[in-house]
Amino acid sequence: MDQYKVTAGEINRLLKSQAEKSRLIIPIEEGEQVELKEFRENDNPSLIVDSFRPYDPLKTFLMSPFEEVATFPEKMSEIEAPNLTLFGFKACSTNHIRLLDEIMLDDEWPDVFYRKRRENLFIISCDCVEVRDTCFCTEVGLKPYPTTGNFDLNISHLNDQFIITVGSEEGHRALAEASLNLQEISDEIRENLQEQRQEITERVKNQNDDYGIDEKIHEPVRENRDAGVFAEKAEDCVECGGCNLVCSSCYCFYLADREVGEEAFRRFRVWDSCQYNAYARLAGDETPRPMLMQRIRHRIAHKFDYLKESFDYYGCVGCGRCISACPADIDIRELLQGVQK
Amino acid sequence: MNPYQPVPAELVEIIEESPTITTYRLSPEKPIPFATGQFVELCVPGVGEAPFTPSSSPLVKEEMEISIMHVGEVTNHLKEKTQVGDVLGVRGPYGEGYPLEEFKGKDVYIAGGGVGLAPLRSLIYALLADIDSYKNVRVKFGARNPEAIIYKDEVEKWLKGDELELQLTVDSAEDYPDWDGEEGVVTTIMEDPDADIESGVSVVCGPPIMMKFATLKLLDMGYDPDQIYLSMEKNMSCGVGKCGHCGIGPYYVCKHGPVMTYDKLEDYDEVFD
Known part of the structure; x- marks a missing residue:
């Protein structure tokens, strides 16, 4: 997957570009929890890149908790699913879009409401920086950074730099459309990123040692x-x-x-x-x-x-x-x- | 296509089968062709939906019959408030039915109980339509009492004919002095020295307790778990393998069933609960 280095200002530009062509949802810290809200121009990107995972699960945006799906005897009209960009979800959230897709988009009877939202969803995920005591992704075979796809762009915050990983064709297009100043990353940065990811992974692992959850649970x-x-x-x-x-x-x-x-x-x-x-x-x-x-x-x-x-x-x-x-x-x-x- | 959208279906006939079971003949706005053993969601507008396997022949495309025991909200509403001419909703068909191709050339040994004869009648119609393709078709059917036997006309006809071997029993004939048939639960008539068990197939459909004991009986007779086809009943809301309610182990009854062989299920609890 392609990776580029950008500045904080460039991330803000990316968000503004997304906000122009889609609804843009970002995380915001409210007390102990991280809530989601519509993006406003003066939001500070570094804060939202580093925030803890949002309280709400990502599925909320693909199959809402309470949704009209049929009317009788007259059929309802097709639903509108405006373009939506989700920013700031972590790998734990993006990982299991694969499960939701598997269930909701089977060949025989796909859920048309889910499909429409899924098609119009753009995901900018972020590496985990903060580990809370409830985190245990490593104990179920996953990592606190994306490994299974299902994101369009992912952002890693490394010291004062930001690294964008491109996860899809749509991701490439979004970068081009935002005319970001993308810089090649050096092997050194690549290694540093790997080290940082390893360090976070160890923190999650270590805090779960006492549970001793078997790899083959x-x-x-x-x-x-x-x-x-x-x-x-x-x-x-x-x-x-x-x-x-x-x-x-x-x-x-x-x-x-x-x-x-x-x-x-x-x-x-x-x-x-x-x-x-x-x-x-x-x-x-x-x-x-x-x-x-x-x-x-x-x-x-x-x-x-x-x-x-x-x-x-x-x-x-x-x-x-x-x-x-x-x-x-x-x-x-x-x-x-x-x-x- | 929206999987949650029912098709309007006019109720064209109501047939009282027994004190607790009624057959509803429906004419959907557009045909809903099904394979025998598949199920549909029948919807009473404003009340809700419930899953049923049609009891009519899969060869009849324009209409379908659904036989219903009145035990829940939707089914009681059907009994008390529904009339010929009302418009109900139907969506489907869903899931896997009986694999007739696999049955061909084999002995088919069918055990049914109570309202379980509904899906089995559809299966029997399908078998009779091509009866020479199957070796022997044997049907063992049990009802609570003589009055609870449904499809009396068909049963009469099948008993007289020689295309299949039908044997009936009632749990109790105590208040029915005219009954001169077998008495006892269905497993008591499930003995057939002539049945070709080794290369045959068996089919079970009925209330959970009957399914459990009929399955044990079939195992006892020598059928392997993968030769026993069960029509499973679980809470099925979406019908399309998404809502989760009908799960047994890694299977959704609505998607991987409702007709499933026992070898898939035997390791999981709650199969017959």
């Missing part, structure tokens, strides 16, 4: 279904579903119809959580997972066994959003640790 997850940790965590869990809703990888939803007159309705696709008792419920009120312990186990098994079997990667990117969101302080790493016992 899918094996104990499959074999140790009776692990006591599921029942243990079920005592604390309040079934809010927050872990699923903020998850970078979770994609579950249900279709809810709202009556709008005689034999007419509007249909909405609404995010759902497998932690709710009604999630898998059948007609007649039977459910295959009546106990919360079973539902917690299902969440872990789906992420670390079933998706691994289907796609050869975990349904978890180690972003730690579920840990921050949980009102009962349930840490998914403790669940995995417990499964290994």
